[in-house]
Amino acid sequence: MNERAEIMAAQRNDDSFATLWDELEWRGLIHVSTDAGALSALFEGEPFTYYCGFDPTAPSLHLGNLVQLLLLRRIQLKGHKPLGLVGGSTGLIGDPRPTAERTLNSRDTVAEWVTRLQGQVSRFLSSEGDTAVRLVNNLDWTAPLSAIDFLREVGKHFRVGTMLKKDAVAARLASDEGISYTEFSYQILQGYDFLELWRQYDCRLQTGGSDQWGNLTSGTDLIRKVEGGSAHAIGTPLITNSDGTKFGKSEGNAIWLDAEMCSPYRFYQFWLNQADADVIDRLKVFTFLSRAEIEEYERLVAEEPFRRAAQKRLAVEVTRLVHGSAATQAAIDASAALFGQGDLAALDEATVAAAIAELPQASGSAGDAVAQLLADAGLVESVSEARRAIAQGGVYVNNAKVEAQDAVLAETDLLHGRFAVLRRGKKTLGGIAV
Numbered sequence: 001m002n003e004r005a006e007i008m009a010a011q012r013n014d015d016s017f018a019t020l021w022d023e024l025e026w027r028g029l030i031h032v033s034t035d036a037g038a039l040s041a042l043f044e045g046e047p048f049t050y051y052c053g054f055d056p057t058a059p060s061l062h063l064g065n066l067v068q069l070l071l072l073r074r075i076q077l078k079g080h081k082p083l084g085l086v087g088g089s090t091g092l093i094g095d096p097r098p099t100a101e102r103t104l105n106s107r108d109t110v111a112e113w114v115t116r117l118q119g120q121v122s123r124f125l126s127s128e129g130d131t132a133v134r135l136v137n138n139l140d141w142t143a144p145l146s147a148i149d150f151l152r153e154v155g156k157h158f159r160v161g162t163m164l165k166k167d168a169v170a171a172r173l174a175s176d177e178g179i180s181y182t183e184f185s186y187q188i189l190q191g192y193d194f195l196e197l198w199r200q201y202d203c204r205l206q207t208g209g210s211d212q213w214g215n216l217t218s219g220t221d222l223i224r225k226v227e228g229g230s231a232h233a234i235g236t237p238l239i240t241n242s243d244g245t246k247f248g249k250s251e252g253n254a255i256w257l258d259a260e261m262c263s264p265y266r267f268y269q270f271w272l273n274q275a276d277a278d279v280i281d282r283l284k285v286f287t288f289l290s291r292a293e294i295e296e297y298e299r300l301v302a303e304e305p306f307r308r309a310a311q312k313r314l315a316v317e318v319t320r321l322v323h324g325s326a327a328t329q330a331a332i333d334a335s336a337a338l339f340g341q342g343d344l345a346a347l348d349e350a351t352v353a354a355a356i357a358e359l360p361q362a363s364g365s366a367g368d369a370v371a372q373l374l375a376d377a378g379l380v381e382s383v384s385e386a387r388r389a390i391a392q393g394g395v396y397v398n399n400a401k402v403e404a405q406d407a408v409l410a411e412t413d414l415l416h417g418r419f420a421v422l423r424r425g426k427k428t429l430g431g432i433a434v
Contacts, residue, residue, distance in 0.1 A: 003324055008126055011288045013077045019044055020078045026291065027284040029071055031210040031237035034220060039232055042204065043078055047131065050075060050205035051083035051197055053138070053190065054121060056091035056113030057102070060258035061120050063248035064209060066322070067236055067285060069124040071207055072133075081131050083197060084121040088114045088139030090190060095215065096168045096183040099175055114139075120257055124321075134201075141196045142189065154192050157225045158218070163187060166214030187218045194219025198231055210235035239285065242277035257322055263354030264323040268331035271315035272308075276301050279310045287317040338421060338429060340399045349416040356419050356431035364420070364432040366411040370395065370402050373409065377422055377430030389424055396423040 017023040021040035024030050033039055042048060052068045054061060061069070072082045091110045094102035105113075118135050125133035145153075163169060166187060172179035194216075197203035208216050216233035223231045239247040248255045255270055256262040274282055280298045283289055289297075297310040319328040330351045336342040338355060347355075362376035371386035374395065380386045387405040389395050395402040397413050398421050409432065413420050420432040 003326075004123065007321060007324075011073060011077060012290075013074055013288075014290045016291055020074070023291075024071070024074065028281060029067075029074075029236050029285065030234060032213055032235040034217075034232045034234075039205070039234065042232065043075070043080070047080050048205070049081045049083060049197075049201045049203045050207065051085050051136075051194075051203055052207045053085040053087055053090070053193060054117055055087040055094060056110050056117050057094050057105070058254075058256075059113050059116050060256040060261050061117060062254040062256050064239070066124075066257060067239060068207055068209070069121065070286065071234075071236060073124055073126075076125055076131050076133070079131060082125050082133045083201060083203060084118070084125060084133055084135050085193060085197070086114050086117045086121065086135065086137055087193075088137040089142035090138060090186065090193070093182055093186055093189065095186045095190075095212070096172050096179060098168070098171045100177045101180055101183060116258075136197070138189070138193045138196075142192070150192075154188060154195075154222070157222055158188055158191070166218075167211070168214060187215045190215040191218035191222040194231065195222045195226060198223050198227065198229060203231070205232045205234065207234045207236065210237055239281075242275055247278075259323055259327070263350070263357070264319060264327035265331045265334050265351055265354035266358055267323065268315050268319045268328065268335065269358060271318050272311050272335070274311050274314060276305050276310075279314055282314055283310060283317075287314065287321075289313075289317065337399070338423075339427065340396070340423070344398050344415060344421055347415075349418075352415050352419050356421070356433060359421075359429050359431040361431045361433055363434070364409060365434050366409055366414060368409050370397060370407045370409060370422070371405065373432055374422055374424065374430070377432065379422060379424045379428055379430045394425050397421070399423070 013020060014023050017026065019040050020043040021036065052072055054065055072084070076082050088110065091114065092104065092107065114137060122133060122135060127133055163184065164173070169179060169184060194203070194206050206216050206219055213235045216235060220231045220233055223229045241247055255267065271282070279301060280294060283294045283297060297313060300307065300309045316328060319331060330348065333342055334347050334351045334355045337344045337347060344352070360378045362373055364373050364376070371383045371390065374380050374386040374389070375383050380389060386395070390402050390405045390407070393401060397409065398415065409420060414434060418434050422430040422432060
């Protein structure tokens with residue numbers, strides 16, 4: 001059994017709940033839905049098909065998408081059959097953002113991103129057995145449809161007044177940017193996706209973020225109008241921090257699931273730095289830990305917050321799920337080594353580079369004065385202050401204490417010939433990159 005299979009096999013829904021719906025509610029995954037009673041019964045009944053769509057508006061999925069992927073997995077573990085839709089057609093348009101029109105990407109770019117996102121989706125859902133995930137692309141049924149056919153067969157079922165009331169559309173209409181007919185039509189395309197999946201696979205449920213609720217219900221409404229059928233939707237809450245800020249943003253940069261866009265070290269640190277007020281909710285949404293385990297971490301947060309046991313477990317669980325055990329262990333080793341509890345020289349070059357990228361940095365080279373590098377990296381305000389810190393025994397290069405005030409960076413200090421880690425005291429770190 002390979003590592004990914006082992007990770008998948010370890011995932012379990014919590015049998016302490018009477019129903020899956022009860023567990024999803026406890027985990028905070030239900031913000032809005034169609035019929036809660038009918039959905040709960042659907043989950044406990046015969047296997048059915050359900051889906052979530054992911055648009056290739058970037059070369060990687062991000063943490064908001066991970067919420068949906070893990071929800072799909074929880075439902076799959078109950079014995080139901082997921083469809084992972086990557087939108088080759090809707091990705092050419094993009095759903096309306098609250099403030100401004102999207103820049104349209106080329107067809108070749110979107111096609112490349114479709115392939116990349118399909119690979120990511122398939123990593124989180126089992127491809128084995130009767131509940132194996134099926135990947136679909138809405139370009140397959142949208143591309144053959146002429147504009148006239150689309151307007152006659154699909155567009156006639158949508159009322160402009162209703163479309164104008166959708167939150168995403170209303171927000172854009174109230175903005176200076178306005179909204180183009182292209183983005184205004186997005187909800188029709190998403191509704192048509194659900195109709196086609198209902199027809200082809202008897203798909204009964206669509207999940208998505210609560211900010212997509214208007215798009216989700218355009219599908220359920222279209223199925224009712226065209227086929228007289230019944231379908232359901234679940235909108236998960238938008239994840240925010242306890243201070244109200246948007247979750248998953250770090251200085252304006254999304255936390256991507258692709259290791260090349262967000263290193264496993266940075267990913268691990270992101271989870272490790274979750275606030276006490278947020279960490280239990282994160283454990284509920286982003287891990288498969290049981291209610292009993294999470295409640296024990298909740299006790300530890302309340303009684304021994306200085307140990308940060310919940311944050312450490314969260315960081316390990318989610319990083320392992322996304323990047324695997326080896327990358328997770330490398331991130332743990334790097335985190336320890338940076339603060340003098342491990343061997344920095346034993347870390348691979350990619351991990352060192354990722355760790356250095358997260359620190360205040362300065363450029364330097366062999367022969368440069370350590371005192372000057374401390375000042376350049378912002379660890380002290382001046383070279384004279386740096387010299388005093390060295391004299392007091394509180395300065396380290398790669399965890400080795402600097403003894404002389406006029407010490408220089410040696411060639412042998414450069415990790416992989418490119419990097420060095422400066423430390424002042426126990427916790428103030430800086431990086432040197434050649």
